[in-house]
Amino acid sequence: MTLALEQVLNGFQFGIMLFLMAAGLTLIFGIMNVINLAHGSLYMIGAYAAALVAARTGSFLLAVPAGLIAGALAGLIIEFLVIRKLYDRDHLQQVLATFGLILFINEGTTMLFGRTPLFVSMPPFLSGSVEIIPGIPYPTYRIAIMVVGLLVALGLYLLVNKTRIGMLVRAGSTHREMVRALGVDIRMLYTIVFALGALLAGLAGLMAGPLLAVQVGMGEQILILTFVVVVIGGLGSIRGAFYGALIVGVTDTLLRAFLPGFLKTFMNASEADALGAGLSSMGIYMVMALVLLIRPQGLFHAQG
Amino acid sequence: MLKVDEKYVGQVDMPSSRNWWPVIGTVVFVLCAAAFPAFAKAIGDPSLIGLAIRISIYAIAAASLNLILGYGGMISFGHAAYFGIGGYVVGILYHHFVEGSPFLGFIPGTNQFLITIPAAIIISGLFALVLGALSLRTSGVPFIMITLAFAQMLFFLFLSLKAYGGDDGLIVRRRNVLFDLNMADDTTFFYLTIGLAILYFIAFARLVRSPFGLVLGGIRQNERRMAAIGVSTYQYKLTAFVIAGMGAGLAGALMANYSKFVSPDMLHWTKSGDLMIMIIIGGTGTLLGPALGAVVLIGLETFLTSWTEHWKFILGPILIVIVLFSSGGLTSLFQGWSRKRE
Numbered sequence: 001m002t003l004a005l006e007q008v009l010n011g012f013q014f015g016i017m018l019f020l021m022a023a024g025l026t027l028i029f030g031i032m033n034v035i036n037l038a039h040g041s042l043y044m045i046g047a048y049a050a051a052l053v054a055a056r057t058g059s060f061l062l063a064v065p066a067g068l069i070a071g072a073l074a075g076l077i078i079e080f081l082v083i084r085k086l087y088d089r090d091h092l093q094q095v096l097a098t099f100g101l102i103l104f105i106n107e108g109t110t111m112l113f114g115r116t117p118l119f120v121s122m123p124p125f126l127s128g129s130v131e132i133i134p135g136i137p138y139p140t141y142r143i144a145i146m147v148v149g150l151l152v153a154l155g156l157y158l159l160v161n162k163t164r165i166g167m168l169v170r171a172g173s174t175h176r177e178m179v180r181a182l183g184v185d186i187r188m189l190y191t192i193v194f195a196l197g198a199l200l201a202g203l204a205g206l207m208a209g210p211l212l213a214v215q216v217g218m219g220e221q222i223l224i225l226t227f228v229v230v231v232i233g234g235l236g237s238i239r240g241a242f243y244g245a246l247i248v249g250v251t252d253t254l255l256r257a258f259l260p261g262f263l264k265t266f267m268n269a270s271e272a273d274a275l276g277a278g279l280s281s282m283g284i285y286m287v288m289a290l291v292l293l294i295r296p297q298g299l300f301h302a303q304g
Numbered sequence: 305m306l307k308v309d310e311k312y313v314g315q316v317d318m319p320s321s322r323n324w325w326p327v328i329g330t331v332v333f334v335l336c337a338a339a340f341p342a343f344a345k346a347i348g349d350p351s352l353i354g355l356a357i358r359i360s361i362y363a364i365a366a367a368s369l370n371l372i373l374g375y376g377g378m379i380s381f382g383h384a385a386y387f388g389i390g391g392y393v394v395g396i397l398y399h400h401f402v403e404g405s406p407f408l409g410f411i412p413g414t415n416q417f418l419i420t421i422p423a424a425i426i427i428s429g430l431f432a433l434v435l436g437a438l439s440l441r442t443s444g445v446p447f448i449m450i451t452l453a454f455a456q457m458l459f460f461l462f463l464s465l466k467a468y469g470g471d472d473g474l475i476v477r478r479r480n481v482l483f484d485l486n487m488a489d490d491t492t493f494f495y496l497t498i499g500l501a502i503l504y505f506i507a508f509a510r511l512v513r514s515p516f517g518l519v520l521g522g523i524r525q526n527e528r529r530m531a532a533i534g535v536s537t538y539q540y541k542l543t544a545f546v547i548a549g550m551g552a553g554l555a556g557a558l559m560a561n562y563s564k565f566v567s568p569d570m571l572h573w574t575k576s577g578d579l580m581i582m583i584i585i586g587g588t589g590t591l592l593g594p595a596l597g598a599v600v601l602i603g604l605e606t607f608l609t610s611w612t613e614h615w616k617f618i619l620g621p622i623l624i625v626i627v628l629f630s631s632g633g634l635t636s637l638f639q640g641w642s643r644k645r646e
Contacts, residue, residue, distance in 0.1 A: 029445060035445045035448060035449075082624055082628070085628050086628075089627075091379055091444065091445055091448060092373070092379050092580075092584070092588065093584075093627045095379065095381065095448060095580070096580060096581065096584050096623060096627050097623070097624050097627040097628065099577045099580070099581070099623065100619070100620040100621065100622075100623030100624040100627065101620065101624065102620070103616040103617070103619055103620035103623070104616070104617060104620030104621055104624075105620075106616070107614050107616040107617035107620065108617055110614065111614050111617065220573070224452060224453060224456050224573065227449035227450075227452060227453055228449075228453050230446075230449060231442075231446050231449050231450055231453065235445060235446055235449075270466075271466065274464050274465075274466040274470065275464060275466075277464050278460055278461055278463060278464020278465065279464070281457075281460040281463075281464070282457050282460055282461060285453055285454060285456070285457035288450070288453060289438050289454075292438050292439075292441050292442065292450065293438070293441075296441035296442050297442070298446070
């Protein structure tokens with residue numbers, strides 16, 4: 001029971017990470033109508049920047065701004081050089097140009113830092129564990145991730161619903177032409193939103209560092225999961241991204257934790273492990289198929 | 305006023321003004337292909353034959369994707385899945401043929417080319433039917449994401465099938481048997497592959513000029529209008545999706561035979577990206593664009609890898625430049641022999 005509860009928390013924490021990615025992706029799509037495959041690369045850049053700074057200085061507190069700035073800066077450069085020219089193009093061209101970006105960034109990272117994964121040590125003040133529920137010690141770092149993620153979610157909610165920029169974002173995602181006609185500097189707005197999405201991807205990347213191996217290809221792994229989240233939640237909806245991320249995070253974690261054990265009750269151990277791993281990584285796609293059957297537009301299609 | 309797309313009307317050839325250029329072109333190409341192995345040996349580079357085999361296989365795969373992507377306007381980012389399934393059908397049937405054990409307890413393994421290839425085509429088509437039926441419930445960007453996600457799902461499935469090698473893949477020790485041909489010889493296999501590719505492209509050309517192909521083009525241009533004149537667009541799109549999946553299955557089965565190896569890498573999402581790159585390099589929605597794209601991409605890969613292992617560092621910017629600054633791909637430079645469909 002305690003194990004199950006711990007795994008639910010792990011799933012929740014994974015979901016929060018996915019939310020940070022999905023929120024940026026869906027925000028960028030919602031307002032600019034751009035599909036950005038390189039969003040995963042921004043995540044990777046954030047993770048690498050944080051890992052390198054942490055390794056050089058030994059300070060996690062310096063690694064945090066490094067990851068954030070690297071993510072946002074890379075986002076700004078990409079937006080300025082490539083994405084800006086893609087706003088009025090069709091989706092195929094957006095997919096291919098951003099695919100080109102992935103090839104370039106991944107290969108460039110391999111050339112600079114090699115193929116060996118970087119490992120980031122846990123910051124000392126977060127490396128302990130806390131008993132949030134009596135009897136279950138839970139790693140402080142994961143709790144910190146959840147707190148940060150929830151704060152970001154709250155901040156995004158306030159930003160989108162209560163501020164002038166948020167008002168323009170909402171207006172831009174429903175009637176882009178009208179906002180432009182009313183004299184709003186839509187280019188500036190696009191750049192701000194893109195940088196914000198990149199910042200969130202960098203944040204997810206830097207937080208993932210101590211939990212996962214920082215390596216080339218990590219971006220695409222999370223990108224495809226983010227797509228599943230966005231499809232389940234409904235494209236363009238931040239609320240949908242939040243719930244979709246939690247569904248995917250918890251489902252994936254629970255299946256990985258318990259399916260092999262369940263299969264072992266009627267198969268031999270090594271086959272059960274392999275099949276369980278395969279089936280559990282397929283689980284979230286099954287959820288996605290189910291959502292498509294019931295609500296093709298996603299669970300929370302409404303804008304907002 | 306009703307706006308008529310002049311170029312589109314121009315697609316329907318009048319029977320009286322039959323254009324002989326495609327026939328002449330095909331004959332010339334067949335003659336060149338027939339002479340190619342001798343030419344490659346004469347200049348002392350027989351490895352060119354293998355290169356040509358890979359190019360023709362990828363040309364089939366890219367063309368099959370082009371049916372839905374270029375002609376039908378459905379941007380599938382998971383086409384490598386059907387390529388991989390075609391390969392795995394060959395691999396798994398061979399595996400059971402060697403072991404002598406039946407697949408799923410009742411399907412005997414085989415190494416007969418005339419059985420494995422149709423089987424690969426049919427199985428890929430069935431997968432495309434199921435996944436397409438689900439994916440086509442959406443369109444636009446969600447469709448791109450969903451096709452990518454389903455392909456990734458199949459990738460993980462094959463990754464976890466330890467019985468068929470898991471991430472190590474399956475080795476097909478000998479190519480499938482076809483009559484008394486010496487399939488191990490690359491020249492024989494080249495003639496077989498290029499022959500199938502030519503037949504595939506002829507069938508493809510007829511398909512896109514058929515009423516079915518015209519409806520598909522109409523759906524790409526304006527799906528709502530097609531629905532309004534009474535076309536059940538979902539069924540047309542699904543049929544095209546299945547045909548495309550079958551084509552990729554054929555290509556995958558040929559690839560498994562050529563490389564004598566199948567692995568989950570055949571289903572990897574970057575492979576789907578490669579197929580899309582071939583199409584955009586050659587020109588979307590053109591008959592020969594994907595073939596030209598396959599020549600350029602495989603050629604570029606071979607050329608650049610001999611120079612640096614980080615060739616994708618160069619390919620990425622090339623791709624971005626092509627997308628940003630050219631609109632019709634390479635075939636737009638040769639408007640005479642391949643008309644663009646925009």
